Amino acid sequence: MVSQQSGFPRLLGDVGGTNARWAWQAAPGQPLSHISTLAAREHASIGACIRAYLMQQALPQPRDVAFGIATAVTGDSVSMTNHPWSFSIDALRRSLGAARVRVLNDFEALAHAVPVLQAADLQAVGGGGAVPGAALAVIGPGTGLGVSGLVSDGNGGWRVIAGEGGHVTLAACNGRESSLLAVMRERFSHVSAERALSGPGLVNLYEAACVLDAEAPAALEPAQVLARSEPGVAEHDAQCEEAVKTFAALLGTVAGNLALTLGARGGVFIGGGIVPRLGERFSTLPFRSRFDDKGRFRSYLEAVPVWVITAQAPALLGAARALDSEA
Amino acid sequence: MTANTFDSPRLVADVGGTYARFTLETAPGAFERAATLRCADHADFHAAVSAYLKTLPTDRIQHAAVAIANPVEGDEVRMTNYHWQFSIEAMRERLGFDTLVVVNDFTALAMALPRLASGDRRQVGGGLARERSVVGILGSGSGLGVSGLIPADDGWIALGTEGGHASFSPRDERELAILHFAWKTLPHVSFERLLSGPGLELIYRALADRVRTRAASGLSAPEITRRALAASDAICVDTLDAFCAMLGTAAANLAVTLGALGGIYIGGGIVPRLGEYFDRSRFRQRFEDKGRFSAYLAQIPTWVITAENATFHGVSAILAAQLRNLSGAGASAILGQIQRVRPKLSPAERRVADHVLAHPRSVLNDPVAEIARTAQVSQPTVIRFCRSLGCEGLSDFKLRLASGLTGTVPVTHTQVTSDDSVLELGTKVLGNTASSILQVRDHLNRDSIDRAISLLSTAKRVDCYAVGYYGAVAQDAQYKFLRLGVPSGTYIDPRVQVLAAQVLGPGDVAFIVSPSGRKDELLAVADLARERGAAVVAITASQTPLARKADVSLIVDHVEDVDLHLPMVSRVLHLLMVDIVTVGMAMQRQESLAPPAGSEMDEPRLVPRARTVAPGVSAATPLANITSHSH
Numbered sequence: 001m002v003s004q005q006s007g008f009p010r011l012l013g014d015v016g017g018t019n020a021r022w023a024w025q026a027a028p029g030q031p032l033s034h035i036s037t038l039a040a041r042e043h044a045s046i047g048a049c050i051r052a053y054l055m056q057q058a059l060p061q062p063r064d065v066a067f068g069i070a071t072a073v074t075g076d077s078v079s080m081t082n083h084p085w086s087f088s089i090d091a092l093r094r095s096l097g098a099a100r101v102r103v104l105n106d107f108e109a110l111a112h113a114v115p116v117l118q119a120a121d122l123q124a125v126g127g128g129g130a131v132p133g134a135a136l137a138v139i140g141p142g143t144g145l146g147v148s149g150l151v152s153d154g155n156g157g158w159r160v161i162a163g164e165g166g167h168v169t170l171a172a173c174n175g176r177e178s179s180l181l182a183v184m185r186e187r188f189s190h191v192s193a194e195r196a197l198s199g200p201g202l203v204n205l206y207e208a209a210c211v212l213d214a215e216a217p218a219a220l221e222p223a224q225v226l227a228r229s230e231p232g233v234a235e236h237d238a239q240c241e242e243a244v245k246t247f248a249a250l251l252g253t254v255a256g257n258l259a260l261t262l263g264a265r266g267g268v269f270i271g272g273g274i275v276p277r278l279g280e281r282f283s284t285l286p287f288r289s290r291f292d293d294k295g296r297f298r299s300y301l302e303a304v305p306v307w308v309i310t311a312q313a314p315a316l317l318g319a320a321r322a323l324d325s326e327a
Numbered sequence: 328m329t330a331n332t333f334d335s336p337r338l339v340a341d342v343g344g345t346y347a348r349f350t351l352e353t354a355p356g357a358f359e360r361a362a363t364l365r366c367a368d369h370a371d372f373h374a375a376v377s378a379y380l381k382t383l384p385t386d387r388i389q390h391a392a393v394a395i396a397n398p399v400e401g402d403e404v405r406m407t408n409y410h411w412q413f414s415i416e417a418m419r420e421r422l423g424f425d426t427l428v429v430v431n432d433f434t435a436l437a438m439a440l441p442r443l444a445s446g447d448r449r450q451v452g453g454g455l456a457r458e459r460s461v462v463g464i465l466g467s468g469s470g471l472g473v474s475g476l477i478p479a480d481d482g483w484i485a486l487g488t489e490g491g492h493a494s495f496s497p498r499d500e501r502e503l504a505i506l507h508f509a510w511k512t513l514p515h516v517s518f519e520r521l522l523s524g525p526g527l528e529l530i531y532r533a534l535a536d537r538v539r540t541r542a543a544s545g546l547s548a549p550e551i552t553r554r555a556l557a558a559s560d561a562i563c564v565d566t567l568d569a570f571c572a573m574l575g576t577a578a579a580n581l582a583v584t585l586g587a588l589g590g591i592y593i594g595g596g597i598v599p600r601l602g603e604y605f606d607r608s609r610f611r612q613r614f615e616d617k618g619r620f621s622a623y624l625a626q627i628p629t630w631v632i633t634a635e636n637a638t639f640h641g642v643s644a645i646l647a648a649q650l651r652n653l654s655g656a657g658a659s660a661i662l663g664q665i666q667r668v669r670p671k672l673s674p675a676e677r678r679v680a681d682h683v684l685a686h687p688r689s690v691l692n693d694p695v696a697e698i699a700r701t702a703q704v705s706q707p708t709v710i711r712f713c714r715s716l717g718c719e720g721l722s723d724f725k726l727r728l729a730s731g732l733t734g735t736v737p738v739t740h741t742q743v744t745s746d747d748s749v750l751e752l753g754t755k756v757l758g759n760t761a762s763s764i765l766q767v768r769d770h771l772n773r774d775s776i777d778r779a780i781s782l783l784s785t786a787k788r789v790d791c792y793a794v795g796y797y798g799a800v801a802q803d804a805q806y807k808f809l810r811l812g813v814p815s816g817t818y819i820d821p822r823v824q825v826l827a828a829q830v831l832g833p834g835d836v837a838f839i840v841s842p843s844g845r846k847d848e849l850l851a852v853a854d855l856a857r858e859r860g861a862a863v864v865a866i867t868a869s870q871t872p873l874a875r876k877a878d879v880s881l882i883v884d885h886v887e888d889v890d891l892h893l894p895m896v897s898r899v900l901h902l903l904m905v906d907i908v909t910v911g912m913a914m915q916r917q918e919s920l921a922p923p924a925g926s927e928m929d930e931p932r933l934v935p936r937a938r939t940v941a942p943g944v945s946a947a948t949p950l951a952n953i954t955s956h957s958h
Contacts, residue, residue, distance in 0.1 A: 028795060099847065134487075135486065135487075147584065149584075149585075151477050151484055151486065152484075153479050153484060159477050159479065159484065161461065161477065161585055161586060162586055163461075163582075163583055163584050163585050163586030163587070164583045164586060164620060164623060165583055165584040165585075165586075166583075167583045167617055167618075167619070167620040167623075168496070168579075168580040168583055168584060169496040169498060169576050169579070169580060169617070170496055171493075171494035171495060171496035171497075172496075172497075172506075173494060173515075175507075178503065178506075178507075182503075188618060189616075189618045190616065190617050190618025190619070190620075192617065192618060192619075192620070253494050256493075256494070257490075257493035257494055257580075258584065260488065260489045260490050260491075260492050260493050261473065261488055261489075261490035261493055261580075261581065261584050261585075262486060262488060262490075262584075263486055263487040263488035263489060263490075293514075293515060294492055294493075294494070294515050294517065295492070295513065295514055295515030295516075295517060296492070296515075297489060297492040297517075300489060300492075
């Protein structure tokens with residue numbers, strides 16, 4: 001007889017605009033298993049996607065379900081921008097026959113995971129030791145720019161700050177960046193950090209660099225900008241390289257601002273779909289030098305540790321912790 | 328005297344680089360005898376405080392709190408813009424206060440926000456604050472202070488931030504020109520470089536340079552503001568216009584970063600003096616001008632803080648919170664009583680009172696001769712002191728003092744940090760557990776324990792049910808029941824639990840351990856057991872579904888953060904509850920089962936130093952020394 005603990009088995013998920021990634025946790029303390037990514041457009045609804053996953057993996061009905069989703073979650077009714085999946089959380093729970101369904105914003109899910117990430121889940125990008133009990137900052141360029149923070153409640157727990165920090169006004173730090181932003185300002189009424197620090201942002205930066213260099217821009221996808229930016233590759237492109245370097249530098253500026261604004265001496269964690277994929281290359285880009293470059297506050301920032309989250313499924317882990325915290 | 332009046336007035340101060348402002352708080356939010364002293368007229372902080380105290384009637388001040396314009400961390404205070412420096416604990420001792428809290432002035436202002444009345448602030452533009460949401464604050468003066476308040480269970484957590492040093496982001500051509508001008512002399516242009524008194528001067532020079540006008544040399548910030556408000560100088564008008572717009576950008580950046588749906592406050596020395604001008608300025612328009620996020624920002628209200636004494640309110644709030652934390656109900660009962668009767672005591676007894684207030688922990692352990700010696704009184708005086716407090720003698724007094732003091736170990740503030748030594752770690756874990764045990768002791772319900780013992784003692788069979796971690800507690804109970812000769816089993820698998828509950832019958836007891844009291848499978852066991860005529864005894868939290876279903880509930884209300892930690896303290900509490908009922912059963916059965924050994928609580932005395940209790944807040948108090956092991 002299989003021992004069935006309360007709240008288990010669990011289905012955990014990370015639902016983005018393009019893909020939905022699912023995982024299974026059979027019992028408390030067990031590692032996540034059956035991790036599988038399904039293309040969102042192949043399923044009519046989120047319920048259909050979950051049932052397809054369960055069938056594909058030959059899994060039984062889950063008792064508890066939790067997933068992060070790339071949209072704001074304010075009540076029972078959830079809808080995604082530019083996406084046909086909209087649903088009632090309670091109706092989903094009933095249709096799955098689950099005891100609990102917890103839906104949270106994907107970046108909030110990532111923030112939940114941050115306090116339990118291990119050394120193996122993180123790649124250090126300079127800085128000193130974390131100040132115990134100090135705030136933590138989380139930033140993640142992906143489809144958009146997610147920004148979050150965690151503040152110690154003085155009681156061993158953390159309060160997750162869920163704002164819209166991707167929409168701060170972007171600051172240029174030198175003449176060339178000023179010019180790139182000026183080009184973007186002609187297109188967008190407000191050049192927020194997200195306009196540069198996201199997948200579409202990489203393309204915006206590339207196109208702005210082309211305008212400044214009087215080159216005709218190609219119609220590139222974010223992944224192509226990344227691929228063509230590497231020095232030495234056959235299809236290397238100077239404007240792609242500038243776009244990626246500027247991306248890293250502006251991420252340094254915005255992450256430094258975030259660290260100052262939250263007093264995040266516990267560290268800054270970089271997630272999202274772009275930076276973790278750059279791997280070792282990220283440390284060769286001008287991120288950290290810019291992060292530290294805050295004049296009189298240089299020494300404050302030099303002491304702040306920065307980590308890239310390399311864990312395979314941090315948002316899945318965060319979804320699990322969101323369930324734990326309610327048990 | 329009203330019921331709200333403090334036993335003794337509290338000293339509240341706001342110390343800047345030029346002036347030190349003092350006031351007495353006689354009741355919550357009631358300030359009297361405000362006075363402003365020039366720092367330059369006094370050699371050091373002690374001299375300034377003493378000068379103010381001399382102007383007062385001879386009321387004894389027990390608690391004091393000081394806001395100070397520099398970062399506060401730990402015990403040592405060193406003012407950035409002035410030469411005063413001191414140890415908070417040494418200063419507390421010299422001034423003869425029980426408590427001295429030193430706090431960063433901007434943190435104090437932030438903590439004042441939830442206390443501001445509608446007359447203390449003026450709304451600029453639209454928006455409606457969402458209740459219990461994050462609040463942001465910016466204060467532009469000699470620098471740019473930035474902070475935020477995050478709602479916590481019963482109060483607020485103030486962010487200790489340096490947000491004024493975030494990189495400036497220009498929004499239009501004029502601001503771009505200002506940035507390029509500033510880059511000539513500054514490698515990094517933060518918002519503070521522009522949104523401050525010196526910032527106004529820098530903007531003025533940049534704009535003068537832009538229109539190729541020679542800047543009027545050495546035009547000071549107050550002069551720029553004066554000319555702008557009088558519209559007597561075009562560049563000054565432009566300067567203030569740009570300043571207000573840039574403040575709008577900074578405020579909106581803070582609002583989106585914190586998700587500050589509770590609103591944004593503007594304080595500091597510059598904006599509140601602009602009056603109506605600020606309401607008409609481009610501040611609010613710029614605040615809402617965030618492209619796709621304009622609607623998000625339009626719902627967030629912005630206020631200018633108009634209250635003169637807002638910082639005092641914040642300082643007093645922080646002091647009140649510290650006193651609440653440091654003297655729980657138990658200790659304040661006896662220590663508060665000592666403070667109240669102190670003026671009526673004879674001079675010799677008063678010396679004993681002062682000694683007890685300053686060193687309650689050592690009094691607990693010291694023999695009468697030692698107490699008399701340190702308080703410099705005779706031994707009979709010590710006994711008289713105890714009787715003045717209504718105690719029969721010293722041992723009776725110590726008993727009351729002990730129950731008060733142990734009750735004050737604040738569970739909520741215990742945090743083990745990675746720089747703790749092994750000794751500290753051990754003391755903290757034990758101290759936490761001990762204080763939680765004492766809390767449970769204070770809430771024991773004798774009736775339910777009696778009823779549980781009689782049900783269990785007469786049971787034909789007692790089966791123990793739990794899930795997860797609490798399986799260990801259930802097994803411990805089973806072991807003890809078996810030792811007492813009661814047939815007993817333990818079930819931790821939900822399906823087997825159902826099967827086991829289905830064979831219970833009249834005279835049997837289902838013994839269910841569940842801290843949450845909400846587990847469906849255990850609630851099902853309780854239902855089944857009752858249907859079958861068996862009794863249900865539960866160890867659980869109060870007001871839970873399980874507590875309502877059970878015939879007898881043994882209540883353990885201990886909130887543990889299982890998010891980050893394994894259940895530790897609550898597991899011990901549940902085990903102890905098992906001990907209590909099994910010892911009771913053993914006594915009823917006239918069997919000899921040794922009661923659990925009582926544990927001595929003995930904590931090392933620490934070198935008294937103020938400690939950082941929150942970002943930007945340090946506190947020194949004798950009670951802090953009692954409890955500091957747990958921080």
